[in-house]
Amino acid sequence: MRPRRLTGAQIIVEYLVSQGVRHVAGIPGHGSWTLADALLDRADAIRTVQVMHEQSAVHLADGYYRASGEPMLAFTSIGPGATNTVIGMATAYVDSTAVALFTGSPHTTMRGHGLLQELERRHVADNPRIFEPVVKEWWQPSRVDELPFVVHRAWNAMTSGRPGPVLLDVPMDVQAEAAEVTLPDPEGREARGRIRPDVDGVERAARLLAEADRPVIVAGGGVISADATAELRALAERIGAPVVTTWNGKGAIDETHPLAGQTIGDTGSTIGNTLAANADVLLSVGCRFVDWSASSWRKGVTFAVPPTKLIQLEIDEREIGKNYPVEVPLVGDARAGLRDLLDALGGGEAATTYGDEIGSLREAWEQQLEVKSGSTATPMTMARAVREIQAATRPDAIVVTGAGLPQGMVKQRWVTHEPRTHLTSGGFSTMGFTLPAAIGAQLARPDAQVLAICGDGDFLQTMQELAAAAMLGTPVCTVVLDNSGWISIKGGQQHHFGRTAMTDFTRNGAPYSPDFAAIGRAFDVHTESAHEPAAVRPAIERALASGGPSLVHVRVERDLAVAGPDKTGWWDVPVPEGRPAHDEQLRGRAEQQHR
Numbered sequence: 001m002r003p004r005r006l007t008g009a010q011i012i013v014e015y016l017v018s019q020g021v022r023h024v025a026g027i028p029g030h031g032s033w034t035l036a037d038a039l040l041d042r043a044d045a046i047r048t049v050q051v052m053h054e055q056s057a058v059h060l061a062d063g064y065y066r067a068s069g070e071p072m073l074a075f076t077s078i079g080p081g082a083t084n085t086v087i088g089m090a091t092a093y094v095d096s097t098a099v100a101l102f103t104g105s106p107h108t109t110m111r112g113h114g115l116l117q118e119l120e121r122r123h124v125a126d127n128p129r130i131f132e133p134v135v136k137e138w139w140q141p142s143r144v145d146e147l148p149f150v151v152h153r154a155w156n157a158m159t160s161g162r163p164g165p166v167l168l169d170v171p172m173d174v175q176a177e178a179a180e181v182t183l184p185d186p187e188g189r190e191a192r193g194r195i196r197p198d199v200d201g202v203e204r205a206a207r208l209l210a211e212a213d214r215p216v217i218v219a220g221g222g223v224i225s226a227d228a229t230a231e232l233r234a235l236a237e238r239i240g241a242p243v244v245t246t247w248n249g250k251g252a253i254d255e256t257h258p259l260a261g262q263t264i265g266d267t268g269s270t271i272g273n274t275l276a277a278n279a280d281v282l283l284s285v286g287c288r289f290v291d292w293s294a295s296s297w298r299k300g301v302t303f304a305v306p307p308t309k310l311i312q313l314e315i316d317e318r319e320i321g322k323n324y325p326v327e328v329p330l331v332g333d334a335r336a337g338l339r340d341l342l343d344a345l346g347g348g349e350a351a352t353t354y355g356d357e358i359g360s361l362r363e364a365w366e367q368q369l370e371v372k373s374g375s376t377a378t379p380m381t382m383a384r385a386v387r388e389i390q391a392a393t394r395p396d397a398i399v400v401t402g403a404g405l406p407q408g409m410v411k412q413r414w415v416t417h418e419p420r421t422h423l424t425s426g427g428f429s430t431m432g433f434t435l436p437a438a439i440g441a442q443l444a445r446p447d448a449q450v451l452a453i454c455g456d457g458d459f460l461q462t463m464q465e466l467a468a469a470a471m472l473g474t475p476v477c478t479v480v481l482d483n484s485g486w487i488s489i490k491g492g493q494q495h496h497f498g499r500t501a502m503t504d505f506t507r508n509g510a511p512y513s514p515d516f517a518a519i520g521r522a523f524d525v526h527t528e529s530a531h532e533p534a535a536v537r538p539a540i541e542r543a544l545a546s547g548g549p550s551l552v553h554v555r556v557e558r559d560l561a562v563a564g565p566d567k568t569g570w571w572d573v574p575v576p577e578g579r580p581a582h583d584e585q586l587r588g589r590a591e592q593q594h595r
């Protein structure tokens with residue numbers, strides 16, 4: 001490429017264009033005026049999206065990446081705009097999703113002097129250090145001619161190996177100054193190719209799998225981000241192993257496939273937990289074995305490693321052996337590793353001893369689900385609402401959740417058919433994620449039906465993004481499952497402590513909710529209310545048919561006996577003496593795997 005005279009902001013924007021980035025989202029301020037100005041020049045290639053809170057810009061970019069595998073840029077001004085994004089970056093970091101964040105920074109000539117919105121008492125222009133635990137890498141260039149190097153390093157860091165968010169904190173003068181630079185060609189700078197596990201390990205793993213009576217595959221989010229779902233299914237079919245999934249792994253296999261063992265953990269399925277706990281050989285792919293998926297490592301509830309022998313295929317070597325001892329570590333990319341395992345296994349018949357056990361487990365589980373999902377009561381159960389929402393949508397609809405009962409309910413009861421259609425902040429479980437991430441998913445997949453399934457608490461944290469959806473005309477359907485409170489937290493309190501505090505929304509002793517339908521109308525989006533089971537499906541159908549953004553208000557049952565997903569595993573939360581779950585916690589800990 002020939003040298004060109006470009007400002008710092010132009011270098012960034014031109015690099016985005018060369019990377020094929022089509023959207024940036026954010027809120028400008030004086031700290032990013034130059035970037036906003038440079039974006040104006042490339043409006044032909046990059047669409048700018050205005051959000052109403054910077055947290056949402058990052059969630060939007062995160063949702064875009066989860067839906068498409070393509071990163072985009074979120075941007076803010078200096079100071080408060082930048083710090084507003086920390087929760088979004090933490091969410092992306094914990095779930096290993098690629099998001100690039102640009103923040104404005106004090107002029108290099110003035111930093112440390114206490115510029116408007118500067119954090120400088122411990123170190124000049126100190127904002128990036130707030131982000132240190134939640135970014136893969138961050139840069140604060142001091143000169144414009146550093147930027148060509150910085151942008152390709154940032155892209156490489158974000159997308160290679162285990163993906164994750166990166167931060168570019170760019171001083172205002174560096175954005176504005178110009179230099180004669182040669183833009184890097186992404187072709188020559190990207191870490192292309194896939195890391196393959198070592199051959200010995202692959203052979204040992206293939207032997208173990210071929211000889212297993214009860215092999216189980218546990219698929220995490222790494223399967224989906226590596227686009228390894230075809231290989232996963234082929235391997236499962238080759239060895240006859242059921243596939244169970246973590247929160248972020250949901251979608252790694254069509255949940256109607258005969259080998260789909262569904263989800264695991266405390267709000268998983270009895271199929272998943274029973275199969276995983278009774279495996280003789282477990283192959284994990286791109287999963288971290290966190291407490292929520294592994295029932296706080298209590299032996300025999302979700303996993304029993306050992307005696308189960310674990311083969312751990314994982315791109316990040318630091319995850320190997322972290323939570324369970326491994327029989328065979330396989331450090332590598334999920335897709336490449338699964339292909340290698342398939343090659344090593346060669347042709348042949350599956351020789352497992354499952355018989356019709358998976359089918360029987362599914363039948364029993366479906367009967368259990370029916371109790372809440374088939375309820376005809378009003379107020380309706382959240383389980384019934386989720387069933388009705390699904391009935392109104394296509395099999396490839398994208399569903400987004402962030403926290404609370406809707407997140408667990410969708411994990412447990414939404415039937416996911418395809419990868420990248422179940423998007424959830426699984427690791428950080430972030431209230432406020434749902435709506436902005438759904439807008440991002442819809443931008444990435446304009447033809448898809450995209451549903452943001454929020455609790456009232458989740459929605460109230462970022463509901464202002466109905467304005468973003470309205471301005472964009474993005475046809476996201478926001479469903480507010482309204483139970484007048486933080487009822488997941490209330491349920492946990494009741495279960496563990498035997499009483500509840502601060503979790504109901506009340507006024508004069510009665511449940512309180514804002515008028516969500518009026519909120520929808522106030523933002524001028526298509527609005528529906530559906531408070532009986534039979535009303536939900538037509539309301540969602542009308543909302544989706546409206547062709548624009550919509551809000552569907554659904555009042556759901558608050559009674560804890562039926563409000564949430566079924567508890568299928570175990571979760572360790574410290575409980576003080578004298579509270580009901582205290583002894584159970586101690587017993588659980590005694591049985592817990594020592595890691």
Ligand SMILES: Cc1ncc(C[n+]2csc(CCOP(=O)(O)OP(=O)(O)O)c2C)c(N)n1
Pocket residue numbers: 403404405406428429430431432454455456457458459483485486487488489
């Ligand atoms: C940002 C953030 N704050 C607090 C929490 C803790 N938390 C988890 S779920 C939840 C309540 C969710 O309420 P809502 O969205 O109304 O769903 P519900 O469980 O009531 O159905 C809270 C407070 C969180 N996950 N994220």
